[in-house]
Amino acid sequence: MKKLTFTGTLTYYKRLNCSIYGNPAFYGEFENEHGDVLRGRTASDAQCAYGFLNYEDRPREITYHVTRTGNVIFDYIKVLEG
Numbered sequence: 001m002k003k004l005t006f007t008g009t010l011t012y013y014k015r016l017n018c019s020i021y022g023n024p025a026f027y028g029e030f031e032n033e034h035g036d037v038l039r040g041r042t043a044s045d046a047q048c049a050y051g052f053l054n055y056e057d058r059p060r061e062i063t064y065h066v067t068r069t070g071n072v073i074f075d076y077i078k079v080l081e082g
Contacts, residue, residue, distance in 0.1 A: 003075065006062045008032035013052065016041060024049045028074070030062060040064060040072025048077040055079050 008030035016025040023045045030038045042049040063076040 001065045003063055003065055006030060006032065006036075006038045006064065007059060007080070008036070008038060008062070009059050010053075010056055011037075019044050021045060024052075026052045028052065030060065038062065038064070038072065040074055042074045042077075046075060048074055051079070052077065 009032075010028060011031045012029040014027045016027055018024055025042050025044065026049055027041045028039075032038075042052060059080045061078045061080060062074055063078075064072055064074045066072055
């Protein structure tokens with residue numbers, strides 16, 4: 001599984017059902033300065049779901065992977081300065 005990165009700002013999100021352990025999950029769309037859009041969801045039981053909505057106006061660096069069926073799964077989200 002190859003890890004990819006994308007830097008952009010959060011433009012849309014939707015809360016999804018929690019995992020069987022009660023951990024949150026989100027669907028999100030991020031857009032970078034070139035207009036490219038990344039759409040996907042947080043991984044099950046991933047730590048990044050807890051900070052998903054922190055500092056909504058700041059850019060983020062998203063580490064993600066693509067499944068065999070073409071779904072984008074966010075593994076790690078880092079909020080950047082400014």
